Amino acid sequence: MLRERAVALRLAGKSLREIKQALGPISNTTLHDALRDTPPPAWTRRPNAKDDIKAQARELRTQGLDYEEIAARLGVSKSSVSLWVRDLPVPERLSYTENRRRSAEGVRLYWAKERELRGVLRAGEVAAAAADIGDLTDREIIVAGAIAYWCEGSKRRPPYNFERVVFINSDPRLILFFLRFLAATGVQQNDLAFCVHIHETADVEAAQRFWQEVTGASPSQFKKPTLKRHNPKTNRKNVGEGYHGCLKVYVLRSNALYRKIEGWAAAAMASNLRTQARVKTRTHFLLPGEDSNLR
Secondary structure (H helix, E strand, O other): OHHHHHHHHHHOOOOHHHHHHHHOOOOHHHHHHHOOOOOOOHHHOOOOOOHHHHHHHHHHHHOOOOHHHHHHHHOOOHHHHHHHHOOOOOOOOOOHHHHHHHHHHHHHHHHHHHHHHHHHHHHHHHHHHHHHHOOOOHHHHHHHHHHHHHHHEOOOEOOEOOOOOEEEEOOHHHHHHHHHHHHHOOOOHHHEEEEEEEEOOOOHHHHHHHHHHHHOOOHHHEOOOEEEOOOOOOOOOOOOOOOOOEEEEEEOOOHHHHHHHHHHHHHHHHHHHHHHHHHHHHHHOOOOOOOHHHO
16 A cells, blocks of 8 residues: 555655655655655656766777776776776777877876976966065175176186176076176176177077067177087087077176176175084084073
């Protein structure tokens, strides 16, 4: 009697909650037993959000991909793939060449997504670090510029004791920073000369125009470009439209400025050593249990 009434209500399109309300107090187990083998109404069948992924998994399986390849391609678990495609026939064993091709394709797809994600994370870290620096004072520009020069500029080397400021680099941003450093030291624009150093196989005229736009200098300030002879055996990667060679910056009548830069760089590099020496001196003679604030 209970089963007949429950089945009749179910076939009438009632939900489980509505059936329980109509039959009175009844447990879920008893109701499920009474409705066994009775299909639910169509309106209770909700679409599965993964039906499209399941269809893709079945299609990939028919193409011969194994469970791990399908899971990696669709971004789902291997157990889900097994549940969706286990009724399909096992594909024939692939050849060694096809296995290598599919493996390489999987690696390519993985790194295509991974590089994009890492690129976003890297850009965020770089932007946060740049925000920490903010605007530089003239003193900070002079300290940083002196260190940059001591890394990339020409230096006095006995027995040729030439003292002149000559800076060379291929990065336009570093060239602009060095020009900003020179301006902070009082160097005027007309006290500068430039020379492009580039391979002879590159577009020399385009490089000359590029560096003129970067520096804002007049063409008369640029010397004749220095060309590097091409070695056919060298596998060079600095080619194409983005290759502009290096720019050499000369500061005319710069003996005094060179000595200042040498002093600034020496002081900046020695400051950390002096700080470490002071810390070691203070801690070396500190007695056990003695408060360092008392010194």
